[in-house]
Amino acid sequence: MLLDSHFTGVSSSPDVREFVKALVHAQATYKPIAKSEEYKVHEDKSYWYSTWKDIVDAIYPSLLANGIVFLPRMTKTPEGWLMVGTLIHGESGEWMTSTCPIRDVVNGNGVRTDPQSFEIGCTYAKKVLLKTLAGGWEVGDETSEHDATQVTEEVVEMDAETEALNAKYEQVEAALRMVANDEVKLRKYRLKIVGLVTKGELRESDAEVLAEKYPLPEETKEEASAI
Numbered sequence: 001m002l003l004d005s006h007f008t009g010v011s012s013s014p015d016v017r018e019f020v021k022a023l024v025h026a027q028a029t030y031k032p033i034a035k036s037e038e039y040k041v042h043e044d045k046s047y048w049y050s051t052w053k054d055i056v057d058a059i060y061p062s063l064l065a066n067g068i069v070f071l072p073r074m075t076k077t078p079e080g081w082l083m084v085g086t087l088i089h090g091e092s093g094e095w096m097t098s099t100c101p102i103r104d105v106v107n108g109n110g111v112r113t114d115p116q117s118f119e120i121g122c123t124y125a126k127k128v129l130l131k132t133l134a135g136g137w138e139v140g141d142e143t144s145e146h147d148a149t150q151v152t153e154e155v156v157e158m159d160a161e162t163e164a165l166n167a168k169y170e171q172v173e174a175a176l177r178m179v180a181n182d183e184v185k186l187r188k189y190r191l192k193i194v195g196l197v198t199k200g201e202l203r204e205s206d207a208e209v210l211a212e213k214y215p216l217p218e219e220t221k222e223e224a225s226a227i
Helices: 018-026 050-064 115-134 145-179 185-197 204-213 223-226
Strands: 039-040 044-049 068-075 082-088 095-103
Touching: 018 050, 018 068, 018 082, 018 115, 050 068, 050 115, 068 115, 082 115, 095 115, 115 145, 145 185, 145 204, 185 204
Parallel strands: none
Antiparallel strands: 039 044, 068 082, 082 095
């Protein structure tokens, strides 16, 4: 059986019959993927999302028990970095693969100032690929199929937004750390932070933390917290 592989990054071995048989048995024993981490958007609003560990704990044991392994790999393209995810059935050698863009945070010159942002992007891409290729599902509200779909879409969207904001915080802190002893540059970066908050690229709470950690020489704590 040859799968339809018209779409970029979607491919499989010429025959996947044994692979699909093994995947069917694996899916029959999956556990629902937990949402163990909470992100507070505001004091009165938060959401729960799945970590890489949550996904692995729910899916990996069943895959391995049926001879299937997940292999994530990275590749560089003209459009940026991609994560290539492949499920391989060890006994038959049959496989299925797909790709997911790695959201990386770089500065205006295209230079990555904080390697942690790349690591966050890689983790998110692996999460998407493993869940999609293996066919896992997350714990969600069970009120109705329609409501459950809405919840899943909202969580995926907010999860991506959270990781982008976390990456931006790490990037800004790395920049501040490098100029912490240069008052002129530090003052310029502090002004840029105000702009990032205004554009929604940095959380106000993160800006306050950074202002306290990297204050200007003559600045009091009260002044720092006002930024």
